[in-house]
Amino acid sequence: MGTTQLESVAEPKYWHLRTVLTEALDSEFTVGEILPNERELAARFGVARATLRQALEQLELEGRLQRRRGVGTTVAPPRVGVDVGVERQAWPGAGDDAWQPVDCAVAAPPAAVADALDTGRDTPVHIVRRSRVSHGQPVAAELLYVPHSSVPDLTGIDAPSGAARARAVLRELQSLALAGQDRAVELGSARADDAKELDRLPGAPVLVVTTRFFTGGRTAALSVATYRADTCRLTFGASGGVEIHPGPQHQAS
C-alpha cells in the first residue's frame, strides 16, 4: 500500500527511512535535540520498531545520531576532527601528545601483536593503557605494547603498576633512537573494555589505528589505538599548513 509507485527498484524500507530522516535532521532539527522515542517514530512511519531501528543504526554509524539506553536518541554534533599526526615522528608520550597514561601491566600480548613485535607468542611485554580526550569526550583508548628489550633500564622502578609505571615506561622509550614509524587504519568493533572506556556498548564500530615504532631495524613498540567511529574523523594534518574545515562529509542519497 502506498508504495508511492515510484522506486521501481524496490528500495528497502529502512534505507528509504534513513533518507527521510537524514533530510529531516538537516532541516528540522538542531544539534542536541532529542527525537521522539523509537516506538513513537515507528508508529509514525508505519513500520515495525526493528525496521525503524535499522535506519537509526545507519544514522548513528554515520555520526548523525547518538543513542543512549534509558535516555533517548539525540541529534549528534558534527564529528570532531582528531589529529593523528603521521608527519610527526616521535615516541608515544613525547611532549604534549594528547594522551593520558592510565596504567600499565605486564602480560603476553595477542598473537598478532607478538608476531609484529617479533617476540615469542608467550613472551610477556609491557602493556601501557592510555586514553585520549577531546572536547571533554573520551575519543580513544590505546594499548601500547613495549617489549622488555626496548626499555631495559626500567628494572627496579618503584611503581609496579598504575599510571606512574606507565609514565616510567614512556619516559624510558624517549631515550631510544626512533628510526621510523608506520601506520594503518581499519574498521573494528569495540572490545568490552574499550567500549566501557569509550562510553559505548561492546561491538560499537571503532577506527583502529595501528602504529609500529621502529628503531634500528626492529619494532620497538606497537600501539593499537581505538577511536570512536561515530564521533571521530581522523585527520592527517599534512603539509598544507592550512587549517579551516567544512562540515561533515556524510553521504547524501
Place this chain on the structure above:
Amino acid sequence: MGTTQLESVAEPKYWHLRTVLTEALDSEFTVGEILPNERELAARFGVARATLRQALEQLELEGRLQRRRGVGTTVAPPRVGVDVGVERQAWPGAGDDAWQPVDCAVAAPPAAVADALDTGRDTPVHIVRRSRVSHGQPVAAELLYVPHSSVPDLTGIDAPSGAARARAVLRELQSLALAGQDRAVELGSARADDAKELDRLPGAPVLVVTTRFFTGGRTAALSVATYRADTCRLTFGASGGVEIHPGPQHQAS
C-alpha cells in the same frame, strides 16, 4: 543448556556467539571455506536467526566473514593493505596512481563540497569518477571535484564526457603547482552507486578518505574516496622504509 553458569555480567547472546564463532574461524576453518547456512547455524546454536545474524554482522564488519545473497557465507581472507600515500605530495592522476578513470561529468557538488572548494553552492564543477582495484577486487570508488578555475585550459577538449574527458581533466591538473594536501578518514555508509561499484549493498560500511589539494592558498580540488571497510586496511607507508606485515589486527575478546 549450558549457560556455562559463568558470565554473571549477562553478556548478550549475539556477543557471546560472535566470540564462539571467532574462535571457530581461527581454528577450524580455512579462508574461502563456506559456512553452514544461517538457518542451520541458528538451529545449531539454539537461537533465532535474527540473533545469529547479529553475530555474523559483527564478524563481517571485522572483516572475518563475507556474505553474499543467493550464495552463502564464506570465511574472508585477511584484509588487504591499501596504501594511502600521505607522504607523497602529488596531484591525482600523476604517474602510476593506482586509480582508474571511469568518467567525468559537470554538475553542482554537494553543499559540503562546495563549501570546501569555496565555490558557490550551485556552481557546477568537474566531477571525475575513478575506481581502484587491488588484488583483482574493486576496493574503492572516488569522486574528484575540480572547479573550473583549476583547469581553465580545458575548454574545447574533444570528449564531452567519459573516461577520455576524465583523463583530460587529470592531465590539466598536473600543470598546477601543488602547495600541499590534507587528509581525513572517517566511517560512512556506501551510497547506492558506490555500493554497486564496490559490489556491496547500500549502507555497507566504508572508510571515507577526504583529500584536499591546495595551490596558492585555495583548494584546487577535493577527492572523496570510498573504501570497502570490510576488506581494506588503509596504510600510511611512512618513513620506516620497512615493508613486511603481520596478520589482521582484529579484536580478541
Place this chain on the structure above:
DNA sequence: TAGTGGTCTAGACCACTGA
C-alpha cells in the same frame, strides 16, 4: 527451481537512566 542471504513484522522482556 531450490537454496541462499536480506528485509520485515509484532510481539516480549531486559538493563539502564533519571525524576
Place this chain on the structure above:
DNA sequence: CAGTGGTCTAGACCACTAG
C-alpha cells in the same frame, strides 16, 4: 518509578544466485 533504548523470538516473504 516510568520511560528509554537493547536484546531476542518465531515466524513470513522477497531478491538473488546457480545448477
